[in-house]
Amino acid sequence: MSTPSPDIDLSPEVSDEVKYTTCYMCACRCGIRVHMKDGSVRYIDGNPNHPVNKGVLCAKGSAGIMQHNSPARLTNPLRRVGPRGSGQFEEIEWDEALDVATSWLARVRGSDPRKLAFFTGRDQSQSFTSWWAQQYGTPNYAAHGGFCSVNIAAAGLYTMGSAFWEFSEPDWENTRYFMMFGVAEDHDSNPIKKGLSKLKGHGGKFVSINPVRTGYSAIADEWLGVTPGTDGLFVLALVHELLRAGKVDAGYLARYTNACWLVIQNPGGADDGLFARGEEGNALCWDRKAGAPGDPLTGDVSPELKGEFTLPDGRRVKPAFQLIAERYLGSEYAPAAVADRTGVDAETIQRIASELAQAAFEEEVVIDVPWTDWTGRKHDKMIGRPVTMHAMRGISAHSNGFHTTRAIHLLQLLLGSIDVPGGMRYKPPYPKPLSALPKPTGNAADIQPNTPLPGPHLGFPRGPEDLLVDEHGTPQRIDKAFSWDTPLSAHGLMHMVISNAWKGDPYPIDTLFMYMANMAWNSSMNTAETIKMLTDEDPETGEYKIPRIIYSDAFYSETVAYADLILPDTTYLERWDCISLLDRPISDADGVSDSIRHPVVAPDRNVRPFQDVLLALGASLGLNGMVNPDGSPTYPEGYKDYLTNHERRPGVGPLAGWRGENGEKHGQGAVNPNQLDRYIENESFWRQEVPESGKYFKNVNKDYLEFAVELGLLGDTKPIIHQIYSEELQKFRLAAQGHGNVQPPDDRRERIETYFDPLPIWYAPFEEQQDGVEEFPMHAITQRPMAMYHSWGGQNAWLRQIHGSNRLYMSRTKAASLDVEDDSWVWVSSRNGRIRVQVKLMDGVNDDTVWTWNAIGKRSGTWNLDKDAPEATTGFLMNHLIDELLPAQAGGYRYTNSDPVTGQAAWYDLRVKIEKAGPEEAKESSPHFPELKPNIPLAERVSPLRYGAGFRKKKGQ
């Protein structure tokens, strides 16, 4: 027997150098420290000083080493030599690759720029890629927002000048009651985990509304397994209860929302449902003291919230709140009336309403900081209602998601809980009024050969006159964004591009140029058909229906085989990048921030950062802003050069920190040639604290508004009033009713009139409205696993050991009724197709719902995985079941399978039936596509993988 006590080195060298940059393993954009040893990455951890993650890092971020060293990385530019989909390429040099791309792009630009469709997926440089596309002159640009969360973004921006996630966050320290809708484990990953921990630590209540009890829902105080697509109905029942009981914040509604604005009551008239406005265009309220109309923004009126009045000109008007009360007090919103449909019983709905009222009105949060509102009124304290809400994909990815999100905002506003202590808080540069947001550009008159588009592609229409349609109402964009099909499609509809381009509806294109979106696989609906569209030839010309495809990605994804020219990108540790206030900001409620990535490792392959490539193409195409009068490139050093020297307008560039010649200015200021050095010195981010007196009520807070104007975040200090009643929506409805110069085609009128209700509505998701839906009695949805971000994460040597395959999860009780056992193989069918998958039974799932993890399934032979990888043999995609189009209407037209207001892809509307697979059938997922056998050089698949062995000090060293 011995008692060992060997000497061990307790203080080994960890690194030669620590570099600070920004993670890109998902969309969270945390600050990271990259510990370098002997020229390799030894370790990546969270930056303790970074505003997003404050030192923590998730599983994805911690697996960055395996992403950076992945054998799936592309290594060289490629030109297709075999048929599309064969995976047969030849390697070419960059000069040739750029020449080919330039020749294709120049020809299209010189003839019809619309024939370039440029869509950039999960791009974090959208303010740059959109600017490039604008200079090119095509109207066909967007990133992935249309198939992600445009319902959340658009509903928020049209209602409260902000949105969940990127533009706001819960006041975790002060909130007493937190409701999370349709968020499994995704955005905004680390801040939510940190926040939930704080909330539970101080005894606040966490209610999760989600058909599935995984991830965050697992630690909720109460989990409500709502039926998919019925959240809006549940929320409006809460609204009903609060109104019935008089539990609303009337003062907040009158001061900070348009609840008191007078709505014209003139059925059939061109002004019906619009706001009554004064001579200067300001909306009016009814001043109960004066017994006359008044200006609600002056602060010295006593606005009425109820009643009906007659204006001096004889028009009848009602405060918007009167309309709200009339609608939601209706018996169709009573808890008992919605219980069956939502799967939440009436007593529970009543109790939740009661708990909300108690938290909001009995547990007020007071912060002892005086503040001044926009009128100059002083408030000696900040008083808030500690109720907060958050929603993401589960709400967004339904065809009723826009209105459901608006319903949640209505609930928040009735409780007076937006940007107050304990409520949801704005993250600068938000809030922004709708008037500060761009309108879309891309009508025929805006498009000329060899000419930039005169404005940005994506925007926020205020009314029908802002749509991108011709005089017949025909869409102008390839994705039909901003048309009568989906008027407020502020993020475009990337999920429709391939389908529309293949069909030539509204017109054929020449070149499809994509970045970082796996559109031949998990990012498309109807994957099998999409693959056919990408390889389909025009029988007359023998050309592909989509003649040219250029694709840039860092990895050998399923989409690579379907492109004609591959521009290999770097990993996130090998390039310059910026997380800009002009794009998707990373601010927090207490401070404005932006950040950079910089190369911490040099690429060891013949690859280039996509942004550098795009600038090089811009220069060779002679695009405005990218080439000097003498023909030399404006940014010869590429994206790094652009980040420093580009100005979007005088004094405003991609980065807000350390502007001015000597870095003395923030927000606005001259170009600082040493700006990037200052970022690197400051751990790759910039943050400016919001003044203490401006931290809440930002939309109406004088100190905040002045701070925002000084930094250039806002153009003026006018208050930003919450738009509970949306006049913009009503304008579309009036057009549908036959008013105005721009009206929908007759066959679109009913749809516009129905879905452009100025107040939130609930309707059954479109799949449920189809004939024959009873054949498909189950809902089918996906959830994002916490340790994976789309297909990128699936090839990661470490992450795939966590989620290397996926099952179809279903409730034990439902399975019993279908004679399905745990581990059985079943066929899942929809109106679009069927898949064979293996079942896993569980308790924590809505009885009428099946679900699986998102984007695990892979195609055999891709991502440099073994052809028998479980991702390809038992893993599967739900995408095969989802049609990108709805069934034909009378007249034959097929609308996009999307929200009718915003064009948000309705992934979660899916309805299916489950049948047991036969005992003789193969125990593998179906469809199983032929293995892709690429001939391109990829790194060897090392096995066993001994990463880190080299860092270990040998004994005696």
Next chain:
Amino acid sequence: MTSLPAQKSKKRLGLVIDLDICVGCHACAVNCKEWNTGGYHAPLTDTNPYGADPQGVWFNRIHSFEVANDTGGRTVHFPKSCLHCDNAPCVTVCPTGASYKRAEDGIVLVEEAKCIGCKLCSWACPYGAREFDEDVGVMKKCTLCIDRIYNEKLEEVDRVPACVSTCPANARHYGDFNDPNSKVSQIVVERGGYDLMPEMDCAPTNKYLPPRKPQSGVKGASLPDADNSGGFLGWLDRLLSD
């Protein structure tokens, strides 16, 4: 066979894992692997990493399962790593002295040079916390990041195990259980921290915190009507008249 230290160690270093707020994100597991694949036990080999059956060495694994309870069940995310037991059977079973418990702080370690890969320790451990590296034929395990917690080349704030430092939910705490004033000792008292499988008599150092009692709000209540006369709008009228 190998002896445990004759005297109780001065310090008892270990972890507290909070099952109330663990969301099962795997951050601790992956960050652990990332640190340790270049650390004391480097590498944490992955066999067949891009193949049909990838198998890697992980010192920390998350088990997710459902349990039935009187409020309709719960989904549990359960992180599990070596518990650095006082009565560590993995040590006493070791025929070569490779597996040992440090006298100074109670950390259970494997000295690879002495390990013959017999796997007796993994059979002896009731928690299944040991990880055999097939590639080199030796047993590896959680070191409590012994190459971090005393590492003078790291900032003091970083001298904690990687899993603790990275946990986004703050569900993991590290400290000395012999010090009654340490955070880990106090949190165990406050929250009723418990031993995993005490019946095995391993006297584990690591503790688990049970889920807090759910916040139930106002049970069964329904809001009363705003007013009996005139309903909500009548109530609003009077409210605004005040």
